[in-house]
Structures are given as structure tokens and as C-alpha cells.
Amino acid sequence: MPEAPELTIVREVLERRVVGAAVESARIIRPTVLRTLSEIDVAADIEGRSFTNVSRYGKSVTLTLSDGMALVIFPMLTGRLRLASPKDRLTKTVSLSLSLSNGIDLRYLDDRQMGMLYYAPTDRFTEIPRLEETGPDVLDEPLSLEDFTARLRRFTGEIKGILTRGSLVAGIGNAYSDEIVWEAGISPFRRRADLSADEIARLHAAVYAVPRRAVVMLRELIGDDIHIERREWLSVHGKANQQCPRCGGRISRLSANRRITDYCMTCQPGLLIRN
Structure with a gap:
């Protein structure tokens, strides 16, 4: 996507x-x-x-x-x-x-x-459905930590799902949500209500840092070939069973509802929520 x-x-x-x-x-x-x-x-x-x-x-x-x-x-x-x-x-x-x-x-x-x-x-x-149903764009001027935290409190459930939903910030999908929570050191399955103030601060920083770095990288990799997906450079997404670049552990993968989640169980400790 x-x-x-x-x-x-x-x-x-x-x-x-x-x-x-x-x-x-x-x-x-x-x-x-x-x-x-x-x-x-x-x-x-x-x-x-x-x-x-x-x-x-x-x-x-x-x-x-x-x-x-x-x-x-x-x-x-x-x-x-x-x-x-x-x-x-x-x-x-x-x-x-x-x-x-x-x-x-x-x-x-x-x-x-x-x-x-x-x-x-x-x-x-x-x-037009969807066009008016999203939050502030992730590549626009970043929300302050205070405003980001206030918006985050509106949501429940797993943090990865909150990121991909588009109402917190717009533009994050399956791949970059994996990268964001990995950079923040948070399990994609952590509930929003269980995040500490320090974890929210790390999440806030990663939400804006990861996509901006990606734009710089993709300008070099894609050129005018805008139909080609280039994600081999990502840290964890698409890297199941490879080494985590931060701790050297094995990257795990969970597949559910036509969506994969790649994460490091060592760097991102937490239990999978069962519905």
C-alpha cells in the first residue's frame, strides 16, 4: 500500500x-x-x-x-x-x-x-468518502506532544491499529506503522491506555521522524518510477526472520486479516491482545 x-x-x-x-x-x-x-x-x-x-x-x-x-x-x-x-x-x-x-x-x-x-x-x-474522515497529515507541521497526547486519548485498542486508522494522523499504513512502533520501542499490540508518558513521547517523535526520513530515501530510490515499491531499506517491515538491526534478535511476523505485522519481540516487549 x-x-x-x-x-x-x-x-x-x-x-x-x-x-x-x-x-x-x-x-x-x-x-x-x-x-x-x-x-x-x-x-x-x-x-x-x-x-x-x-x-x-x-x-x-x-x-x-x-x-x-x-x-x-x-x-x-x-x-x-x-x-x-x-x-x-x-x-x-x-x-x-x-x-x-x-x-x-x-x-x-x-x-x-x-x-x-x-x-x-x-x-x-x-x-467523497474517506477524504474528510482523517486527521492532520503526518508530513504537515507536527502536532505538539501535548496536542498529540490529547488526540491519542480519544482512541482505544492496539497502538498499531490506531496509527493505521488515519484519525490520529493521516498517511500511515501497515508498513510505516511497523517502523514507527519499532523505532519507539513499543509493541504493536500494546493498548493505548497502557502506554506511559515516556512511551507516548517516544511514539510522538517516531510518528514524525520515520515518514520524513522515508521521503528523503525514496527520492533517491524511486526517481520517476512511481509505480515501483521500494521498501527493502526498512528496518523491520518485510524482514521476518531476519536480525533486528537494533538488538540482533529475530524479527517476528504475525499475519491476520490480510495484514502482516513485523516486529522484534526483544526490542518491543508486550503480549498479543486476543479478542
């Missing part, structure tokens, strides 16, 4: 490569990912419009088009954007392909059709 760091790179690349270009033609190959707020022929309506801005909020990217329309993209688990040559074949994962006036094809890929693309008027964004 692309999270705030990856989608920040996507925003930066698209700002450079597609803003100012017009959509010359549109192909909707898999319409199941496409959403609208009213009856509209998306392929016909989007043709001729130019991209005027690209923004990111949480785990979504918004491509604003001329004359008050936009594509709001929630990649979810398997969605990706790709810049391609018109000569590149359309793979079976391509759901939408836009041919642009600058000779680039902008494609949305999603092999499991889990993502959502909203084509909507910019003055109706409040009607």
Missing part, C-alpha cells in the same frame, strides 16, 4: 511531469475502480482538460483538472500510478490510461481492483 512517503514522491513527480499537459484521450479498461458523484461519461468529459495541480493528503492523491474537475485517487493496497510511453503495452493490471499532450501516458494500475478513483467537481470534495 502506498503511504504518505511514497505518495509524496508521486506528487512531486506528477507536478513535474504532467501539470500543464492536456488529456488527449482516455481509456477506461476496468471501470470497477472508477467512482463519480453523478451520471457522467468520464472518458468523454476528461478529454481536453489540462492538469493544473497535484496534491496529496493522507493516503490519497488529487490531480486537479481545468474547469473545476479532479481525479481523487485512493490507491489502497494494490493501486499504483505509472508514467508510460504510449508504445508500452497495456498490461492486465491497467485500469485507466490517459494519453497526454506532452507524449506521456498516465496510467492507473491495480491488479486486485482494491483502489478507488473519484472523478468529481472540486466543489464537491466533501461528498
